[in-house]
Amino acid sequence: MTNPYEVLGVAPTASSADVQKAYRKLAKKLHPDLNPGDKAAEDKFKEVAGAYDLLGDAEKRKRFDDGEIDATGAERPQHHFYRDFATSDHAQPYTNNSGFADFKDADDALAELLRRSERARANRRGQDLHYRLPIDFVESITGANKRLTLPDGGSLDVTIPPGLVDGQILRLRGRGEPGAGTGGHGDALIEVEVLPDRRFTREGDDISMELAISLPEAVLGGRIRVPTPTGDVTMTVPKGSNTGTTMRLKGKGAPRRGGGHGDQFVKLKVVLPKSPDPELEAFVSNWGKGKTFNPREDSAS
Amino acid sequence: MIMNKQEFLTCAGLQMQTLELWLEQRWLIPDQTSAGMNFSDMDVARARLIRDLKTDFGVNDEGVDVILYLLDQLHGLRRALDQLPKDL
Numbered sequence: 001m002t003n004p005y006e007v008l009g010v011a012p013t014a015s016s017a018d019v020q021k022a023y024r025k026l027a028k029k030l031h032p033d034l035n036p037g038d039k040a041a042e043d044k045f046k047e048v049a050g051a052y053d054l055l056g057d058a059e060k061r062k063r064f065d066d067g068e069i070d071a072t073g074a075e076r077p078q079h080h081f082y083r084d085f086a087t088s089d090h091a092q093p094y095t096n097n098s099g100f101a102d103f104k105d106a107d108d109a110l111a112e113l114l115r116r117s118e119r120a121r122a123n124r125r126g127q128d129l130h131y132r133l134p135i136d137f138v139e140s141i142t143g144a145n146k147r148l149t150l151p152d153g154g155s156l157d158v159t160i161p162p163g164l165v166d167g168q169i170l171r172l173r174g175r176g177e178p179g180a181g182t183g184g185h186g187d188a189l190i191e192v193e194v195l196p197d198r199r200f201t202r203e204g205d206d207i208s209m210e211l212a213i214s215l216p217e218a219v220l221g222g223r224i225r226v227p228t229p230t231g232d233v234t235m236t237v238p239k240g241s242n243t244g245t246t247m248r249l250k251g252k253g254a255p256r257r258g259g260g261h262g263d264q265f266v267k268l269k270v271v272l273p274k275s276p277d278p279e280l281e282a283f284v285s286n287w288g289k290g291k292t293f294n295p296r297e298d299s300a301s
Numbered sequence: 302m303i304m305n306k307q308e309f310l311t312c313a314g315l316q317m318q319t320l321e322l323w324l325e326q327r328w329l330i331p332d333q334t335s336a337g338m339n340f341s342d343m344d345v346a347r348a349r350l351i352r353d354l355k356t357d358f359g360v361n362d363e364g365v366d367v368i369l370y371l372l373d374q375l376h377g378l379r380r381a382l383d384q385l386p387k388d389l
Contacts, residue, residue, distance in 0.1 A: 024358055031358075033350045033372065036379060052357075082350040085343035086376040093330035094347070099374035100381060110385075 004051030004064070012065070016058060023052040036083040126177035126186035133158060133190050137197035140164045141207070141229035141254050148190065158190055163205075163255035166194040199227060205262025206253045212271040213237060215280075228252045228264055235266065243270045302342055309340035313348040323351065326362070328369055 005012050008022045026048045028034070035041035054069075055061045063069050086094070133148050143162035149155050156175060164170075169191050176186025194202075201208050211226060221239035225232045228249065235247060245268045253262025273280070284290060304312060309331075310320060323329045328351055332339040354360040354368060 027353075028358055031353060033353075034368075036375065080342065080346050082343070082346040083376075085341075085346055086372070086379075094373050095377045095380060096370065096373035097377045097381070099378045 002047070004054045007047050007051040008055065010055075016056070016061075019052070019055045019061075023048065023056060027052070032081040033083050033086075036086065042081070125183040126179035128186040129176045129188050131156070131188060131190045132193055134193045134195050135160055135164075136195055137200055137202070138229045140166070140192070140194040141202075156188060156190075160192065163257075164192055164194070165202075166192070168192050200229060202254060204254075205256050207262065207264045208267065209264065210267045210269050212269050213241065215270060215272060218242065218268070218270045226264075226266055237268065241268050241270075243268060304340050305336075306338050306340070309338075309344065309348075312340075313345045314352070315348060323348070326366065328365065 005014075008019060008026065010019055010022045014022070027045065030041045030045040030048055032038075032042040032045055053060070054064050060069070131148055131150075133146060135144065135146060139146075139160055141162065143164075144160040146158045146160060147155050148158050156172060158170060158172070160170075169189050172188040172190065174185040175188035178185050199209050207229065209227075211224075213224065216222075217224060217237055218241050219239070221237050221241065223234050223236050226235045226249065230252070233249060233252065235249060237247070247266045247268065249264040249266060251261045252264035255261050306320070309315075310317060313320075315323075320329070324331075329340075329344055329347060331344055332341075351365060351369070354365050355362075360368065
């Protein structure tokens with residue numbers, strides 16, 4: 001072991017006050033509990049503490065100066081430092097998370113991880129509560145205010161943002177279970193289920209639907225009313241529109257994230273009157289060209 | 302190792318009065334059971350740290366309060382950081 005005077009950086013003639021001062025200066029920087037991640041600091045601290053054990057005690061210092069004991073004569077007994085426990089799971093009553101409380105409010109992955117690892121601790125945030133909320137397709141496009149009735153009789157007001165997709169999870173901050181200590185409430189996580197609609201289907205930001213038109217509308221064209229999730233609109237069907245013809249209603253789809261809307265696609269379907277109509281039969285049997293037109297030309301073998 | 306109050310005083314080299322004061326300051330938070338307080342090795346180590354701060358470093362009570370508060374925050378952060386790769 002090196003000379004304790006050198007370790008503390010004092011002269012052999014230094015007063016006991018100077019020795020203490022030198023020790024404090026070094027120990028403050030090197031104390032393992034103030035350097036939780038620095039292994040080298042621990043060895044250095046032990047050396048410094050050992051030197052101070054010797055020189056800080058007037059009697060031991062005299063014996064050392066007289067050569068009665070060597071520098072190792074005052075080796076401190078091995079002890080565990082607090083830092084060895086502080087990050088273990090047992091340190092719960094002491095752990096304090098206010099050091100990153102401001103990170104946790106964000107919606108990113110780091111914040112979620114901080115929240116998750118925090119649940120295991122004493123001052124933990126309350127559990128998040130999970131709910132499912134079914135809504136109509138139209139509500140998912142236009143947005144809505146819904147009230148969710150909870151199993152305990154309470155209720156939650158949920159604002160459905162326009163353009164929500166099936167399975168999307170809404171977070172209501174602070175509406176979960178109460179936490180322990182200063183942990184605060186957890187969040188209510190609401191998974192929204194968009195119920196299928198018999199008219200509309202959604203693909204990305206676009207909405208598709210099938211619209212029945214009559215034979216005259218298909219042949220002669222015309223203006224027809226088309227339902228959209230945000231209300232009916234008028235659309236012009238061009239002359240000679242066939243089953244399968246798809247029209248686009250620009251901007252009538254779901255709201256886009258960055259602003260704007262998708263489109264609504266309307267697939268036309270020509271529908272004949274339900275009951276056989278003698279007038280139509282007479283007309284078609286007199287329609288010469290209709291007999292020569294073969295719609296199965298391509299698929300004929 | 303779990304110890305009772307008396308064993309803890311011996312192990313940590315503390316006076317009863319000092320311990321009462323530290324408990325009151327919430328520098329030490331032992332487990333409370335129906336049989337009284339349960340101290341762990343961690344509490345002993347924490348008591349040693351407080352003793353080091355007070356006697357060796359000449360930190361006064363207000364200083365100890367601040368240091369423990371910041372240290373607890375530091376360890377909270379270290380735990381969270383340590384947990385991070387496991388959660389990823």
